[in-house]
Amino acid sequence: EAEVAQSPRYKITEKSQAVAFWCDPISGHATLYWYRQILGQGPELLVQFQDESVVDDSQLPKDRFSAERLKGVDSTLKIQPAELGDSAMYLCASSFSGGQLDTQYFGPGTRLTVL
Amino acid sequence: AQSVTQLDSHVSVSEGTPVLLRCNYSSSYSPSLFWYVQHPNKGLQLLLKYTSAATLVKGINGFEAEFKKSETSFHLTKPSAHMSDAAEYFCVVQRGTSYGKLTFGQGTILTVHP
Numbered sequence: 001e002a003e004v005a006q007s008p009r010y011k012i013t014e015k016s017q018a019v020a021f022w023c024d025p026i027s028g029h030a031t032l033y034w035y036r037q038i039l040g041q042g043p044e045l046l047v048q049f050q051d052e053s054v055v056d057d058s059q060l061p062k063d064r065f066s067a068e069r070l071k072g073v074d075s076t077l078k079i080q081p082a083e084l085g086d087s088a089m090y091l092c093a094s095s096f097s098g099g100q101l102d103t104q105y106f107g108p109g110t111r112l113t114v115l
Numbered sequence: 116a117q118s119v120t121q122l123d124s125h126v127s128v129s130e131g132t133p134v135l136l137r138c139n140y141s142s143s144y145s146p147s148l149f150w151y152v153q154h155p156n157k158g159l160q161l162l163l164k165y166t167s168a169a170t171l172v173k174g175i176n177g178f179e180a181e182f183k184k185s186e187t188s189f190h191l192t193k194p195s196a197h198m199s200d201a202a203e204y205f206c207v208v209q210r211g212t213s214y215g216k217l218t219f220g221q222g223t224i225l226t227v228h229p
Contacts (some may be wrong), residue, residue: 004158010225034219038223040219040222041222042126042205042207042219042220042221042222043159043217043219044121044219045203045216045217048216056216092157093159101147101166103161103164104161105161106151106158106159106160107158108156108157108158109158
């Protein structure tokens, strides 16, 4: 069964450093999502791509976070500089077309710890 | 705007007894509703989804949920809990437009005692 791949699974960094996370969606899925899940809370959408275009980044802290999906396939989420409050699980999900009937499939996540 | 409220942060049951996880939603649009499960150190897995077809939705592993528009509820149930059901469960609402954004509840941790 096809899965969403993410790497690394765990990342420990010091504040003010730069970090990057990678996501490879299920083949053929046009829509890609990045979520942040703070411990004890539900995931919150950071950014949503339709192919290579951003369709929703209203919750992305744009002063330090950036995301790209240059060829409309895999995607990278970057944080620079990292802050203590960025410690969380970063989840990537994909769906076929992003419509209401689509199911979002989630990857295993990257757990970020900022020291 | 859309939102989800999971009424219990923790639920504890004995193996073999029924499970009830409660969820109320608010949405300006005709919503789709989901339940996802998250086992420790694993990704989110879809249990079931409601998309305006039958109001009683059956999912995997014996779970089901009933959409009640008059009560704005979408409670998750299972007749008999199994030890492997211990996990965190999220109720999720999706706005009824293209490129539907998912809004998650805060989660309910289910503990199953032998």
